[in-house]
Amino acid sequence: MTESTPRRRRAPRQVFGYTLGTWVLVIFLIPTAILMLMPFVWMVSTSLKSAGAVFEYPPTFIPNPIRWDNYTRLFEVLPFARFFLNSLIVAGSVTILGVATSAMAAYAFARLRFPGRDALFLGYLGTLMIPAQVVIIPNFILLRTLGWIDTYQALILPAAFSAFGTFLLRQYFLTIPGELEDAAVVDGASHWQIFTRVILPLSGPALSALAIFTFLFNWNSFLYPLVVTNSTAMSTLTVGLNTLQGQYNTAWTLLMAGSVLALLPVLTVFLLAQRYFIKGITLTGIGGR
Amino acid sequence: MAVDVNRSSTRSAGRDRHKASRRRTTLTAYGFLLPNLLGFLAFTFLPVLAALLISFTNWDLLRPAQWVGLANYERLIGDTTFHRVLRNTFVYVLGTVPVQMALALLVAMALNQRIPGRLFFRAAYFMPVVASTVAVALVWRWIFHADFGLLNSALFMIGIDDPPSWLQSTRWALPAIIIMSIWQQIGFSMVLFLAGLQSVPPHLYEAAKIDGANGWHRFVHITIPMLSSTTFFVLVISVINSFQVFDQAFIMTEGGPANATNTLVFNIYRYAFQFFQMGYATAMAWVLFAIIFVVTVVQFRYQRQWVHYD
Numbered sequence: 067m068t069e070s071t072p073r074r075r076r077a078p079r080q081v082f083g084y085t086l087g088t089w090v091l092v093i094f095l096i097p098t099a100i101l102m103l104m105p106f107v108w109m110v111s112t113s114l115k116s117a118g119a120v121f122e123y124p125p126t127f128i129p130n131p132i133r134w135d136n137y138t139r140l141f142e143v144l145p146f147a148r149f150f151l152n153s154l155i156v157a158g159s160v161t162i163l164g165v166a167t168s169a170m171a172a173y174a175f176a177r178l179r180f181p182g183r184d185a186l187f188l189g190y191l192g193t194l195m196i197p198a199q200v201v202i203i204p205n206f207i208l209l210r211t212l213g214w215i216d217t218y219q220a221l222i223l224p225a226a227f228s229a230f231g232t233f234l235l236r237q238y239f240l241t242i243p244g245e246l247e248d249a250a251v252v253d254g255a256s257h258w259q260i261f262t263r264v265i266l267p268l269s270g271p272a273l274s275a276l277a278i279f280t281f282l283f284n285w286n287s288f289l290y291p292l293v294v295t296n297s298t299a300m301s302t303l304t305v306g307l308n309t310l311q312g313q314y315n316t317a318w319t320l321l322m323a324g325s326v327l328a329l330l331p332v333l334t335v336f337l338l339a340q341r342y343f344i345k346g347i348t349l350t351g352i353g354g355r
Numbered sequence: 356m357a358v359d360v361n362r363s364s365t366r367s368a369g370r371d372r373h374k375a376s377r378r379r380t381t382l383t384a385y386g387f388l389l390p391n392l393l394g395f396l397a398f399t400f401l402p403v404l405a406a407l408l409i410s411f412t413n414w415d416l417l418r419p420a421q422w423v424g425l426a427n428y429e430r431l432i433g434d435t436t437f438h439r440v441l442r443n444t445f446v447y448v449l450g451t452v453p454v455q456m457a458l459a460l461l462v463a464m465a466l467n468q469r470i471p472g473r474l475f476f477r478a479a480y481f482m483p484v485v486a487s488t489v490a491v492a493l494v495w496r497w498i499f500h501a502d503f504g505l506l507n508s509a510l511f512m513i514g515i516d517d518p519p520s521w522l523q524s525t526r527w528a529l530p531a532i533i534i535m536s537i538w539q540q541i542g543f544s545m546v547l548f549l550a551g552l553q554s555v556p557p558h559l560y561e562a563a564k565i566d567g568a569n570g571w572h573r574f575v576h577i578t579i580p581m582l583s584s585t586t587f588f589v590l591v592i593s594v595i596n597s598f599q600v601f602d603q604a605f606i607m608t609e610g611g612p613a614n615a616t617n618t619l620v621f622n623i624y625r626y627a628f629q630f631f632q633m634g635y636a637t638a639m640a641w642v643l644f645a646i647i648f649v650v651t652v653v654q655f656r657y658q659r660q661w662v663h664y665d
Contacts, residue, residue: 088470095465095472099479102538106482108505109494121503124512171391180384186392193399195648197599199620200640203627204402204409207416227394257383286487288602289620293628304489308606311493318497325490336485340478343485347543348550 106329113137113322120318136323143313143320146327148299149306156221156291156302157284163222165277168231169269173261175232176239177247187236190229198290206293220294221302225284231276234350238272239265275346278339285332303328410637420634427638437639439614440622443529447618448597450533451540456589458537459544464578466545467552477549481542488539492606495535496522499607522608525615532603532616540596544589551585552578583662591654598647619643 079086107127112120113136114129140146174180175187205224206215214220246268247260255263266273288304295301301309310324336343385392410427414420431437462480466473483491498505501520510518519527555578563573601620604610610617610625617625619639627636 082471084469084471088468091465091468092470092472095462095470095476098462099476102479102483102541104505105491105494105498105538106486108498109490112494112497123503123508125503125505125508167391167394170387174384174387178380178384178387180381183384186388189400190395193395193403195651196403196644197640197647199599199623200406200637200644201399201402203623203633203637203640204405205398206627207405207409207633208397208402210416223394224398227391227398229395229399232391232395257387261387282485286489288487288489288605289624293624304487307489307493311606321493322497325493328490329486332485332487333482336482337478340474340481344477344481344546347546 106333109322109325109329112318113326115319117317117319133319136319137327140310140320140323140327144306144310145298146303146306146324149301149303150327152221152301153285153303155218156225157281159218159222160226160284161277161281163226164228164231164280165273167227168276169235169266169273170261171232172235172239173257173265175236177260177265178257190232193229194233202290202293209294214294216295216297216300218300221291221300224294225287225290228280231280234276235269235272238269242268271345271349274342275350278342278346279350282332406637406640409634410641412634414633415631416633417631423634427635430635431638431642436614436617437622440617440619443615443617444598444600444619446529447533447536447600448594450530451536451597452590452593454533455537455540456544456586456593459541459589460548460582460586462541463545463548463552464574466549477545480545483539484542484546486539488602489606491539492535492603495531495603496607499531523612525612528608528612528615532600532607535603535607536597536600540593544593547585547589548582551582555581580663584664587654587658587662591651594650594654595647598643598650619646 081089111127111129114132114134115136116129116131116133119126119129175183201224209215209220209224242265247264250260250264286304287302288308291302291305292308295305298306298309307321307324307328311321314320409420411422411424412420413423413426462476466477466480470476499507499521501507501523504521506521507518521527521531559577559581560573563577568576599620600618601624604616604618604621605624608616610621620643623636623639623643626632626639630636
């Protein structure tokens with residue numbers, strides 16, 4: 067009965083395993099995808115051109131001759147290796163500190179009963195909607211008073227303890243069924259053991275999403291490091307790029323080489339681990355600007 | 356008697372034990388909480404309170420802060436540059452968010468099909484989201500270059516002899532930044548829309564097809580309502596993020612020409628860290644908060660009229 071559906075729809079004609087409609091869709095998608103990628107292509111292309119070739123009309127995409135020395139010059143005019151290292155130290159430390167302390171705090175909020183819990187959590191929630199720009203001015207004044215301007219602790223500490231991370235992980239921990247821990251409690255496990263051996267291993271997706279986006283956000287962050295540093299030696303990559311733009315305002319080959327360098331690590335990791343980025347966004351809703 | 360004493364003492368011993376275990380839990384809890392809580396108090400909570408006070412002062416960080424009451428907020432009301440800044444920011448949000456979301460939905464619907472190269476397309480649309488805004492703002496500054504930029508070269512080639520000078524033009528600089536931002540944000544919304552689309556039960560479409568609904572009807576009567584909670588989420592997040600635009604305005608135009616791209620956060624930055632008017636800049640930051648807060652609350656209030664959760 068079920069096999070013999072009356073008047074079967076004629077199967078659409080297939081071309082290379084897809085319907086004609088699908089290919090029409092693809093033909094529309096290709097130019098838009100090219101438009102999306104164009105700025106990146108143009109960036110790489112310009113970064114490999116000679117200073118004069120940049121101003122040619124009509125513009126060409128394949129540089130001739132290819133000038134790799136734009137990249138070596140970049141490291142001569144500004145300490146780009148140092149910028150790299152600074153960005154790595156800052157984004158790495160903020161991520162480790164942030165995820166670790168948020169996870170611990172989230173465990174307390176999600177699993178323990180203690181006086182002051184709800185009031186404290188409300189305090190965390192209340193600051194979630196306050197934009198970073200409100201806090202940046204008092205933080206700048208605080209760091210200046212402490213004599214911390216232009217130091218790693220200024221770049222790292224104020225960025226590391228986000229209310230958002232704690233909130234996100236608390237929500238996630240609440241979805242983990244309590245029965246798993248009951249068994250551990252019967253066995254006499256301490257809260258620390260439950261946290262490290264039951265909760266954390268079950269929270270992989272949330273922890274990795276938070277880690278990926280904390281790192282990404284801090285690697286790309288600009289306003290905050292711009293405000294709390296003032297020497298070239300303490301600049302992160304984004305601030306270094308801005309310095310480069312200030313000094314070589316129209317040296318497009320250099321500016322583009324710098325941009326390529328700043329993007330390269332993040333884009334490489336993204337292309338290798340696309341799945342985790344996408345999953346992370348849908349899980350947490352972070353990552354947008 | 357003895358029995359009584361005995362019993363009451365066991366009871367109180369039990370209560371003591373209970374109390375002791377509660378005290379231990381509290382100690383444990385604060386142990387877990389402390390590292391994060393200290394950082395949160397020092398760098399978020401107390402600064403928020405301090406920011407409230409600072410906005411009622413004049414403070415250039417050289418002389419002691421001076422209490423001026425509501426003077427900073429009153430000054431905002433008459434500050435024509437600030438009015439311009441507010442208008443720019445709203446134009447930016449209204450120009451970026453709806454367009455970006457509509458395009459993202461279209462792309463998500465296309466990518467929700469079984470098509471060749473799906474992963475490639477998704478990566479292409481998403482790449483700008485992970486890219487540093489400073490780096491891509493630099494290349495867009497170059498693309499928008501009035502004389503040698505890629506865009507104007509292309510426009511020239513298709514016969515437009517006097518294309519706009521984009522970032523140098525008071526009229527076109529803000530649209531240029533909006534175009535760049537749309538490009539950068541599509542991928543984020545697309546990913547959320549894709550997830551939303553994948554949770555629409557396919558049998559709804561099949562049923563509609565059997566009832567003879569065409570593609571447009573299925574879109575309007577199934578896709579749109581089934582996606583409404585995703586759309587709402589994307590809208591709220593995009594609006595909040597867009598009100599805080601800074602990097603593009605700083606790198607591409609420095610707020611110019613003639614304040615044409617001066618946005619709220621850029622203006623806050625200028626007053627705080629170039630003019631060192633901490634009080635006035637903080638008052639602006641609170642206005643930013645108030646705008647975001649009100650706009651978000653309004654969106655939540657009106658969601659019931661168009662968002663379906665089920």
